Amino acid sequence: MSPELTTQERDLLIELLSREMENLGPEIRHTDDREYRVELRERRQLVRDLLARLEHAEATT
Numbered sequence: 193m194s195p196e197l198t199t200q201e202r203d204l205l206i207e208l209l210s211r212e213m214e215n216l217g218p219e220i221r222h223t224d225d226r227e228y229r230v231e232l233r234e235r236r237q238l239v240r241d242l243l244a245r246l247e248h249a250e251a252t253t
Contacts, residue, residue, distance in 0.1 A: 213240070
């Protein structure tokens with residue numbers, strides 16, 4: 193089951209996730225902790241996947 197979002201809500205989520213993507217790259221590059229870097233990369237992939245789903249939902253509506 194996926195929640196129904198208004199266009200405004202979906203746009204906001206896309207904006208917030210896009211900002212998170214921008215912030216993750218430098219954070220990944222600057223961390224010295226290998227485990228933390230792996231966690232950040234996993235988070236970046238999750239954000240990418242969510243963005244793709246939201247953008248796909250936007251294109252189909």
